[in-house]
Amino acid sequence: MSEIVARIGLAVMLLPITALVWTIASYAFIYNGNWPPSAMSVVSVWVFVYAFVATYWICLWKNVVKWTESRIRRSWVVTALALFAGVVGCSCFTIFLKQSLAEAMLGIGQIVPVCWILGTIIVWKETPLERIERLNLYNRRSVCCPACQYNMTGLSETRCPECGKSFTIDELFVAQQDQQLDLEDRQQDLE
Ligand SMILES: [Zn+2]
Structure with a gap:
């Protein structure tokens, strides 16, 4: 198996592995007898999952991506935008769907890693000059x-x-x- 095929395989595996991590984190932080869960326990789950996804994705591509100053800066912008998308999503859930903050975060929290991954794919892609x-x-x-x-x-x-x-x-x-x-x-x- 060539290195790039292994990387693509590991990239595809991110989704099922993250689902597993999310399940474990949910049982650890949320399903401890209290329902509805506290906002704090939902935040704990997402912090745990976000940290996992970021570590996994960065480790996977760090030796392939050319880390120019501008690319690192744009990666931070992507991170900020992804978190912002999470805040907007939660606000919409609480305002329009009349859900509690915990329910909103539980329902829409995955928008942050999804936006972040999509953003990093665009930002980390090789430019024509680099090619x-x-x-x-x-x-x-x-x-x-x-x-x-x-x-x-x-x-x-x-x-x-x-x-x-x-x-x-x-x-x-x-x-x-x-x-x-x-x-x-x-x-x-x-x-
Ligand atoms: Zn010849």
Whole structure:
């Protein structure tokens, strides 16, 4: 299993695992004989669940996302907006549906992690420029034909399918090092 497939699998698992955490937290904080629950006990459940979701999601993507200053700032904005959505949702439930604060929070509290996850997906996504930089890095690790520069990465033979020339493995190896030096020279010239 490649790393990205494992990450996607873990991302999909967030929903059932969070449901489990929510159930455990509910039994711990709410279903202790008191009904209706106090607002404080519902807040405790959500704080617990929000902390879990945030930790899980950040751990899952922290090594993939490029943490620029602007991205970190926008992540905080997303967090604030998600909490704001929770406040608005609770207000609507109490005002329009005439529910108690505890019931409102119980009914609409999941809006915060849902908004937060959606927001982070948008903010943490690679920009076109970052994608180009990543592909450049990948190209520098690729194997090119010393004669015609055809990208030979992934081939199982050392004959270039583009120009037909054959090389030994050591010839290819030396040529890649030379190309890397050329690239670095050109980069230095540009800077
Ligand atoms: Zn070639």
